[in-house]
Amino acid sequence: MKTALDERALKRFQREMDEREYSTPTKRKYTRTLEMLLEYAGGKVKGKETLIGFKSHLKEQGLAPSTVNGAIVAVNMFLGFCGYNEWHLRTQKIQHRSFRDSSQELTEEEFRMLVKTARDSGDERMVMMLETGGGTGIRVSEYALITVEGVEAGKSVIVCKGKTREVLIPDVLCKKLKEYCNKRNITSGPVFVTRSGKPLNRSNIWKMYKQLAEKAGVDPAKVFPHNFRHLFAATYYKENRDIVRLADILGHSSIETTRIYTMHSSEEQRRQMDRLGLVTAS
Numbered sequence: 650m651k652t653a654l655d656e657r658a659l660k661r662f663q664r665e666m667d668e669r670e671y672s673t674p675t676k677r678k679y680t681r682t683l684e685m686l687l688e689y690a691g692g693k694v695k696g697k698e699t700l701i702g703f704k705s706h707l708k709e710q711g712l713a714p715s716t717v718n719g720a721i722v723a724v725n726m727f728l729g730f731c732g733y734n735e736w737h738l739r740t741q742k743i744q745h746r747s748f749r750d751s752s753q754e755l756t757e758e759e760f761r762m763l764v765k766t767a768r769d770s771g772d773e774r775m776v777m778m779l780e781t782g783g784g785t786g787i788r789v790s791e792y793a794l795i796t797v798e799g800v801e802a803g804k805s806v807i808v809c810k811g812k813t814r815e816v817l818i819p820d821v822l823c824k825k826l827k828e829y830c831n832k833r834n835i836t837s838g839p840v841f842v843t844r845s846g847k848p849l850n851r852s853n854i855w856k857m858y859k860q861l862a863e864k865a866g867v868d869p870a871k872v873f874p875h876n877f878r879h880l881f882a883a884t885y886y887k888e889n890r891d892i893v894r895l896a897d898i899l900g901h902s903s904i905e906t907t908r909i910y911t912m913h914s915s916e917e918q919r920r921q922m923d924r925l926g927l928v929t930a931s
Contacts, residue, residue, distance in 0.1 A: 651733060654694035658730075662726075662731075701738070704717070706798050714741045717741060720835065721738045753871060753876075754798065754871070754879075757884065759867045760783055762867055763862070763865050763867060766860060767841060774833075781795060781879070786885070788874070789873075792874075793839050793848035795826075796807075797836060803820070803823055805818065815895075826840060859872065878899070882911060
């Protein structure tokens with residue numbers, strides 16, 4: 650049954666996202682996109698021509714193709730919910746790069762500098778957060794799911810995006826986390842907590858990492874939880890060359906997603922191409 654594509658439909662779609670347990674960032678992103686659509690359409694979408702115009706409008710804003718595609722996904726989800734599948738928009742085709750931008754890549758040396766700076770500052774919690782992120786590849790939302798019970802068992806059960814997986818905690822990290830918890834008298838529940846005992850949230854963690862980056866002399870643009878996940882993935886793949894197992898560890902349902910994490914930087918790929926020796930020096 651088709652319903653009008655207006656503000657009331659958006660409210661119902663928001664409730665649908667809640668019932669389907671969409672993540673908070675996804676709900677915010679979809680809602681923001683659909684509010685922009687309704688504003689562009691004057692409060693109500695009356696035909697596919699409006700949708701095509703909105704798509705062109707997004708492109709004219711100079712947004713990255715991946716950002717435009719993300720908006721189109723949100724619009725299509727809303728259209729399907731309201732019964733207008735025949736109005737679905739096509740996403741843009743994107744040729745995926747085979748390398749990562751080296752200016753965004755956090756190196757092992759920079760990671761070690763962050764750990765050293767935190768240790769020299771006496772910030773043991775930060776040291777353990779860095780080594781847990783770098784040593785397991787968890788997402789920022791999953792720090793709160795690293796618990797004393799999980800450390801004791803050598804693994805934590807992570808429920809994220811409707812999927813459940815076990816995150817193995819390396820023995821050396823388990824030992825250090827146990828010692829950390831004993832010193833802090835953390836006997837149960839989340840390991841990484843505020844002074845009041847509440848689990849650290851995304852905002853806390855981002856702010857702490859940016860402050861540490863400034864202190865360590867590492868570009869703050871490189872220092873965020875997801876980059877530690879990339880560093881873990883790249884290091885694991887370099888050591889084991891097992892992308893299927895890596896996908897399991899990271900909790901990816903598609904190996905194509907995992908491939909993004911194992912890309913070389915543009916600098917490294919350029920060096921590899923130079924080593925082919927097919928271009929003479931003279």
